[in-house]
Amino acid sequence: MLLYGAGGHAGVVAGIARDCGKIIKALFDDDLQKIAVAGTPVTGSYNTELFVNEPIVIAIGNNRIRRRISGQITHCFVSLIHPSALIDKTVTIGTGTVIVHGSIIQANSRIGNHVIVNTGATIDHDCEIADYVHIAPGAVLCGKVCIGESSLIGAGSCIAPNLVIGKNCIIGAGSIVTVNIPDSAVVRGNSSRVIRLNA
Secondary structure, three states, X not given: OEEEOOOHHHHHHHHHHHHOOOOOOEEEOOOOOOOEEOOEEOOEOXXXXXXXXXXXXXXXXXXXXHHHHHXXXXXXXXXXXXXXXXXXXXOEEOOOXXXXXXXXXXXXXXXXXXXXXXXXXXXXXXXEEOOOOEEOOOOEEOOOOEEOOOOEEOOOOEEOOXXXXXXXXXXOOOOEEOOOEOOOEEEEOOOOEEEEEOO
């Protein structure tokens, strides 16, 4: 398989690939100063003609960059799920998504394309996670939560049941969210206070 990205998140994704018995045949990054990730040499910039039959994962944590790059890829996307993740059989998972060590996804939840469910995150029943979302380490989504496209749910945050988080939101680390959040909001703290709206 192939990876696009050579930062810290790429090291995690490379480890998941290894634990799933995958061999990384090429690792692309636009930063030509990057040399290797988890012992795998960086091949260079993305090459549409290299290993054309191999699937690829975008191993970049930034939602907007991951979304932009996804439109430039001609290889087929594949998802990676670490063997330690606990995922109910009724869960649906889109393509290009990465489910990291120790995460839990409960019944009837739907996970979109190019989503990151990071280390130890918990997604309870009937949640809807749109494309390009990043659920950061240790975040907890209670039942029937909907997360809009390209939003970041910060590390250790908690989203109360039946809430809607809009598109392009940033929920700060450790936040406790108890109300619906509009598109492009930045939220921080245990009172779900909207700090600002992103441009």
